[in-house]
Amino acid sequence: xxxxxxxAAHRLGVLAAGCLLGIVLPSQMTSADxxxxxxxxxxxxxxxxxxxxxxMASPVPIRATPRASANAxxxxxxxxxxxxxxCDGTWxxxxxxxxxxxxxxxxxxxxGVYPNxxxx
Numbered sequence: 001x002x003x004x005x006x007x008a009a010h011r012l013g014v015l016a017a018g019c020l021l022g023i024v025l026p027s028q029m030t031s032a033d034x035x036x037x038x039x040x041x042x043x044x045x046x047x048x049x050x051x052x053x054x055x056m057a058s059p060v061p062i063r064a065t066p067r068a069s070a071n072a073x074x075x076x077x078x079x080x081x082x083x084x085x086x087c088d089g090t091w092x093x094x095x096x097x098x099x100x101x102x103x104x105x106x107x108x109x110x111x112g113v114y115p116n117x118x119x120x
Contacts (some may be wrong), residue, residue, distance in 0.1 A: 027102065032079070032111040048084040049120065051110030052105075053077045060061040060104035063114035073103040082110075 001108045027044060032051050052060050059075035066088070074096070076082070082094040087107055094110075095102035107113055 048112075049081055050084055050092075050094075050110045051078045052078050052082065053109050053111045054078050056109055060105060060109045062094065062096075062101065062105055064103055066093075066104040068106075072105070074101050076105075084110075084113065086120055087113055087117055088117045089118050092119070 012089050027041050028036065028037055029039050032054050056078045059077055061072035062074045062076060063070040064073055076096070081097045082105070083097050085093040085095060085102070087093070090107055091104045092110060092113060093102070094105050107117070108115070113119070
């Protein structure tokens with residue numbers, strides 16, 4: 001009996017202490033460190049958040065407009081979480097989570113946004 005439950009749970013990818021927990025609809029996730037895994041959709045938010053890339057050695061400026069010559073509103077260190085409002089493939093309009101700071105960051109400086117990805 002226990003062996004049969006294990007096999008059924010193993011096929012579904014849901015096993016805890018030898019008991020079948022139920023059928024879930026997992027979503028594949030990848031962390032900023034490159035670690036992949038699955039997470040149940042009920043634990044995910046519809047609000048897109050990303051990190052300032054951990055590979056960024058110096059603080060990343062948030063600019064007032066999507067131009068490299070625009071004034072910097074703030075500078076963020078690596079691994080700071082920001083909410084994404086939109087991306088055009090080169091620049092992302094972001095807001096610092098929990099603060100009243102927002103602006104544009106180069107998309108290549110963000111972990112969690114694919115290269116050339118457009119978000120509306």
